[in-house]
Amino acid sequence: KAGVTQTPRYLIKTRGQQVTLSCSPISGHRSVSWYQQTPGQGLQFLFEYFSETQRNKGNFPGRFSGRQFSNSRSEMNVSTLELGDSALYLCASSLIGDSPLHFGNGTRLTVT
Amino acid sequence: TQLLEQSPQFLSIQEGENLTVYCNSSSVFSSLQWYRQEPGEGPVLLVTVVTGGEVKKLKRLTFQFGDARKDSSLHITAAQPGDTGLYLCGVRVGNQFYFGTGTSLTVIP
Numbered sequence: 001k002a003g004v005t006q007t008p009r010y011l012i013k014t015r016g017q018q019v020t021l022s023c024s025p026i027s028g029h030r031s032v033s034w035y036q037q038t039p040g041q042g043l044q045f046l047f048e049y050f051s052e053t054q055r056n057k058g059n060f061p062g063r064f065s066g067r068q069f070s071n072s073r074s075e076m077n078v079s080t081l082e083l084g085d086s087a088l089y090l091c092a093s094s095l096i097g098d099s100p101l102h103f104g105n106g107t108r109l110t111v112t
Numbered sequence: 113t114q115l116l117e118q119s120p121q122f123l124s125i126q127e128g129e130n131l132t133v134y135c136n137s138s139s140v141f142s143s144l145q146w147y148r149q150e151p152g153e154g155p156v157l158l159v160t161v162v163t164g165g166e167v168k169k170l171k172r173l174t175f176q177f178g179d180a181r182k183d184s185s186l187h188i189t190a191a192q193p194g195d196t197g198l199y200l201c202g203v204r205v206g207n208q209f210y211f212g213t214g215t216s217l218t219v220i221p
Contacts, residue, residue: 004154033209043155043200043211056207090154092209100145101202101209103154 002026004093006104013111018079021107025072025093032074033101034066037088046089049074050096078109086111115139116201116212124218128190133215135201136183144184146175147211149198191219 005024013019025032033048045058049068066076072093078085088108092101117136125131135144143162147155159168161177161184168175172195174187188195196219201212 035211042213045208045210048207048209058208092154100157100160101147101155103147103156105153 004091004102004104006089006091006107008107009105010108011110013081013109015081015083015111017081018077019081019109020075020077021089021091021109023074023076023091023093023104025074025091026102029093029095029102030072031094031096031099032068032072033092033094034074034076035090035092036060037090037106038086043090046076081111083111085109114213115205115210116203118199118201118212118215120215121213122216122218124220125191127192127219127221130187130189131191131217132185132187133199133217134183134185135212137203138182139205140181141203141205142181143203144177144181145202146184146186147200147202149200150196155198155200188217191217193219193221195219 007022031050034046035043037043046060047057047066048055052068063079068074088106090103090106092103094101119134143160145160146158148158149155159175164179164181166177172189176185199215203210
């Protein structure tokens with residue numbers, strides 16, 4: 001069974017640009033959540049999608065958005081990038097909302 | 113304020129030593145999970161504890177959930193270099209998952 005796949009693995013962008021990250025969950029998993037990981041703040045929740053609906057959103061500005069498709073694949077978008085957006089972005093899928101999280105290996109975003 | 117506080121933040125020990133890391137909160141949880149994250153990878157689930165006072169063992173790792181379900185500990189016996197990584201505790205509250213601040217463990221051969 002294939003794990004959670006995130007693309008791309010590495011990304012370098014400049015301030016003001018926008019970026020789209022992709023996440024393919026484990027087959028059959030309907031819940032996808034996104035997290036930002038930085039050395040200073042640790043692992044912080046961005047948002048969760050279940051059956052194409054955003055169920056919850058963390059404390060991040062509106063520049064961070066996401067969506068989920070009918071096949072459960074998910075994308076997150078960050079517009080008007082800032083230096084502080086440099087981080088490892090992790091996606092996790094779960095069978096239903098309460099089941100354990102299965103993480104991808106993340107996308108390392110560097111904003112210069 | 114962090115929902116889950118982990119201690120210590122960093123730990124560097126020699127191979128063969130024992131260690132304990134802690135995950136504390138003032139809130140009560142229905143369950144708590146421990147994850148390990150190795151460099152360049154995403155976190156991987158180690159265990160879920162559900163019952164107050166529960167003890168679970170995974171080879172040399174022993175996990176305990178506090179009686180009041182507010183805290184948890186992870187004890188590693190005879191640590192090995194392969195145990196090196198970031199240990200995270202996490203809980204689900206509603207539709208959101210919260211992680212602790214993490215303990216970065218380095219086991220020196």
